[in-house]
Amino acid sequence: MRNKNAVFLSVQALSKRYRPDLPPVFENVGFEIERGEFVCVIGHSGCGKSTILNVLAGLEEASGGYVIMDGKEVSGPSLDRGVVFQGHALMPWLTVEQNIAFAVRSRHPDWSRRQIAEHGARFIEMVGLTAAARKKPSELSGGMKQRVGIARAFSVEPKMLLLDEPFGALDALTRGVIQDELLRICAATHQTVFMITHDVDEAILLADKIFLMSNGPKARIAEIVVNTLPRARTRETIHHDPQFYRIRNHLVDFLVRRSTTIQQRSGDVAELPVTRIVRPGLETGDDTAFVLTA
Structure with a gap:
């Protein structure tokens, strides 16, 4: 069970609406990140991933909700939060x-x-x-x-590093080299990281947890996938672990199919499903990966 005292970043009921006559881009977004965790966020374009990152960075104001980092509410830019964009x-x-x-x-x-x-x-x-x-x-x-x-x-x-698709414009070889560098540096510094990516394999390689966002408007974090592959994973060895494919298939299925169906049935916050735990591979006795569904 998680140690509540370890919570470093707390996001509660976050929403963003650009015009009063339009639905919010996202709403009721809430999550917690522990100190030293590496979190990746995946979702289709338009679900508000970058906007959430900008709110965490203090570069943009949310329409509702709040962000607490290390016991203080985020209300503007700070050197405590380092940001790296794609450019x-x-x-x-x-x-x-x-x-x-x-x-x-x-x-x-x-x-x-x-x-x-x-x-x-x-x-x-x-x-x-x-x-x-x-x-x-x-x-x-x-x-x-x-x-x-x-x-x-x-x-x-910084106390937290915010990465907005920093490797999106790089070729595959260069991307892999920098991924390795980032893993090494974060392991050495115990850096807390919040990263946006469209690359499923990248998320599995880097992240301790993977946040899956439903489609916008009214997007939300629909699932939190806990990466239970060994933390010392590398690009060279990760594909040899059967658990990699269970997690990967789950993420791809969400992006291709469930992100749309979740959005269609969640028109009201009160209709959101109760938290559940899913263990891919349970039929074979393998419960090494699980998903928390909001």
């Missing part, structure tokens, strides 16, 4: 080390230039870009730019 958003006139130094200086304005440089160098090394530290973004590949973005987010030592 790297680097300053093109600055080198890699200068881009990161800019972020570090915002966290530690009283530090000397040497302290900032030494601190930033740790994170440049962490993402394997020491040799490119003095290059400008125009001299870097797309994958290298995203590594700089990740290093910059980590360099301010």
Whole structure:
């Protein structure tokens, strides 16, 4: 049973409506994330995934509900929440080390230039870009730019990292390399992560829990899939575990079929199904994976 004292982020009754004459994009969204958890969110376009992330980041206001992080309500941007978008958003006139130094200086304005440089160098090394530290973004590949973005987010030592499809524009090989880097860094730093992705395999590789959102409007988090594959999983070995395919099939079935049917029958909050636990593979005595359905 979960230790309630471990809850780091609490989201309650969150909703977003852009116009009063239109239904909300999402409503009654609620979930909790424990410190050090890696959560991925999957859902079709238009269900409000990025809007929820922006609300968590303090970049956008919700129409209803609230977000509590580490005992404080989120009411605006903060260095306690690092954000990485699909676009790297680097300053093109600055080198890699200068881009990161800019972020570090915002966290530690009283530090000397040497302290900032030494601190930033740790994170440049962490993402394997020491040799490119003095290059400008125009001299870097797309994958290298995203590594700089990740290093910059980590360099301010946020309490939570928010990733909005950060690898969506990368080729498969580069994407895999950065996934491995992200797993390694998060394991070393015990970083709490909230990540949006459309890639089912990526979610299974990275996440401790996978939030599945129903279709919009009036979208909601319909299921929370608990990833019970060993945490030390790698891209090279994950496909050899039969449990990988049970979880993957469940996620794909949700996206292809159930996300639509759930939306059709949940016109009223009072009609939402009671929480249930599903164990794929139970007929064979395998209960290593389970799903909590809202």
